[in-house]
Amino acid sequence: MIADLGAEVIKVEPPGGDLTRRRGPFPEDKADPEKSGIFIYLNANKRGVVADLKRPEGRELLHRLLAGADILIHNVAPGERAAQGLESAALRAAFPKLIIAAISPFGETGPYANWRGYELTLSNAAGWATLSPGASPYPELPPLKCFGSQCEFQGGIHAAMVALAAYMHRLKTGEGQSIDVSEQEAVAAMLEMNFMHWTYAHRETSRLGSRLLGPWFISDTADGKIFALAVEEDQWKRLVELMGNPEWANDELFKDRIARGQNQDALKALMGEWLSQWKTQELYRAAQEKRVPFAPINTMRDLYENEHLAERQFFTTLEQPGIGGVKLPGMPSKYGATPWALRRPAPKLGEHTEEVFCGELGILRERLNELRKAGVA
Numbered sequence: 367m368i369a370d371l372g373a374e375v376i377k378v379e380p381p382g383g384d385l386t387r388r389r390g391p392f393p394e395d396k397a398d399p400e401k402s403g404i405f406i407y408l409n410a411n412k413r414g415v416v417a418d419l420k421r422p423e424g425r426e427l428l429h430r431l432l433a434g435a436d437i438l439i440h441n442v443a444p445g446e447r448a449a450q451g452l453e454s455a456a457l458r459a460a461f462p463k464l465i466i467a468a469i470s471p472f473g474e475t476g477p478y479a480n481w482r483g484y485e486l487t488l489s490n491a492a493g494w495a496t497l498s499p500g501a502s503p504y505p506e507l508p509p510l511k512c513f514g515s516q517c518e519f520q521g522g523i524h525a526a527m528v529a530l531a532a533y534m535h536r537l538k539t540g541e542g543q544s545i546d547v548s549e550q551e552a553v554a555a556m557l558e559m560n561f562m563h564w565t566y567a568h569r570e571t572s573r574l575g576s577r578l579l580g581p582w583f584i585s586d587t588a589d590g591k592i593f594a595l596a597v598e599e600d601q602w603k604r605l606v607e608l609m610g611n612p613e614w615a616n617d618e619l620f621k622d623r624i625a626r627g628q629n630q631d632a633l634k635a636l637m638g639e640w641l642s643q644w645k646t647q648e649l650y651r652a653a654q655e656k657r658v659p660f661a662p663i664n665t666m667r668d669l670y671e672n673e674h675l676a677e678r679q680f681f682t683t684l685e686q687p688g689i690g691g692v693k694l695p696g697m698p699s700k701y702g703a704t705p706w707a708l709r710r711p712a713p714k715l716g717e718h719t720e721e722v723f724c725g726e727l728g729i730l731r732e733r734l735n736e737l738r739k740a741g742v743a
Contacts, residue, residue, distance in 0.1 A: 367526045368437075369411035370697055370706045377724060378428060380419070381741055383715045384409075393689060399715065400688055406712040407694055410684055415722050416743050421586050423742045425451035427575075430727045432461050436536075441469040441521070445480040464691030465532040467525040467543040471709045473548035483549070488517035492553035493725050497560065501582075502573045509573060520556065521549035580626030583634050584663060590646040591663035594637060598622050604656040617636035686711045719743055 369375040377384070379685075386408065387399035399405075415431075418424035419737040420444075428451060432438060440452055447453045447468070454466050454474070468474065471483030472491070489511035498510045511517075525547045532543050552559075558572040578599040591645075596605040602623065606615045614636050619629045626633055640648070646662045653660035662668070669675060670693065682696045697706045723729045723743070739743040 367523070367531070367697075370708070372704065372706070373437075375412045376718070377414045377433060377713065378417050378419075378431070379414060379468075379715060381416055381743075387715070400590050401686075401721060402546060404685055406684070406689075406692060409712040410694070411709055412713060413710070413718040413722060414716065415719040416716040419450035419452070421742055423737055423740070427723060427729075427737070427743060429460070430723070430729070432457070432464055434727075435461075435464060437465045437609055439467045439469070439522075439525055439529060442520075443480070443482065444468075444470055444474040454546070458542065458544055461542065463536060463540065463542045465529055465542050467529040467532075467549040468545065469521045469525050469549065471549050473551065474546045478550075482720045485515050485517055486511055488549050488553060492517065492550045493560070495551050497571060497573050499556070500573055501575060501577050503512060503576065505574050517549050517553050518519065518582055520552040522546055524552045576627065576630060579623045580628075580630045581633055581637065582627070583630060583640050585634060585641045587641055587644050587646045587649060590665070592641065592646050592649055592664060593661040594634075594641065594643075595661065597627075597661050599623060602626070605653070605658045607654050608652060608658065609637070612636070613638075655685045682708055684708050684711060685713075716743070 370709075383399050384405065386387075386405045387402045388397070389402055389404050390397065390400050391403045393396055401438060412601045417427040417555045419428055419630075438457070442452050451457075451651050452468070454468055457464060470480055471488055472478035485492065486495075490509065493730065494517070495509035516603055525545070526656075528545050530546070532545060536542055537740075563569045563571050581594050581596055584591055584593050598600050599622065606612070609615070618625070619632060620626045644652070650660055650662045664672070670681060680698070681693050682695050683693050686692045694708075696708075720731070720734060722730050723734055734743060
């Protein structure tokens, strides 16, 4: 995010490369660390260097970089930071103007500080998974985490925001600072009213149970799925008209939105036959005309072809060497005076090591070659 907005960002990777290089997806499903889709998406606009921070020579290279840097963002675990020269207190002493944003699963203080945690761990530790999937009737099934690495991304977004706030503070005072970002807390902070239910009434929210109001469900259409929603009474009346005023809609089971919620299974079965006769987009637009808030369940292809996102130029094409044009999501906001841009492709492993260390930091090429032979750079 910071790189997309114009900052000069240098990604420091270990000799084996960032782990995301191994994750893919890959073109034609052929694993290639230089063609990982997730790596390209997360690292466009950055330059890349290699330095083994577990060795003193690698830590010296990092310190040469930090001498001219404004912000350092990393997610090395607290228990491993000393061995890699990344303890916040030591870095603050060496670089008083540096802003250090250190991301970890549970933060660098407290009884869990040195515990390891991954996406599944964090989704449960933060309380997110216990709420998902919502309104589940299957208590025997376990909680579910959201797809991908959303907990890590929440930690990254928070780190970017507070690092820029710290940078503004430094512009006023000349002082750097260290920032301790907990991924568990970043996720817990976005769980909306669920904490307040406990605060106000000691009532535990859960993924289990049914919706109080109806209709509120996802159903099949002729070519996909749609979110059928009409919980206000005036919305329901307009939906009944759209359905052709079926006789069953006047049944006592569906007399109001509470009754429709209590009898959601019967309602879904009766509406399902009608819904299955529509194509998703045609039903979506027909419901819009009646001011009934249905919503299509979009696939990735649907989003790529979405006319609204096309008009806003959300997706953009990046020319990635060795692959060609790669269509990526862009920034979810617009800037009148300082528009974001894709200026460079994601770096190959160590692509800019010589450019940065020799060309900008003055390290002799002979010395860099020695470090490369030793597996440090």
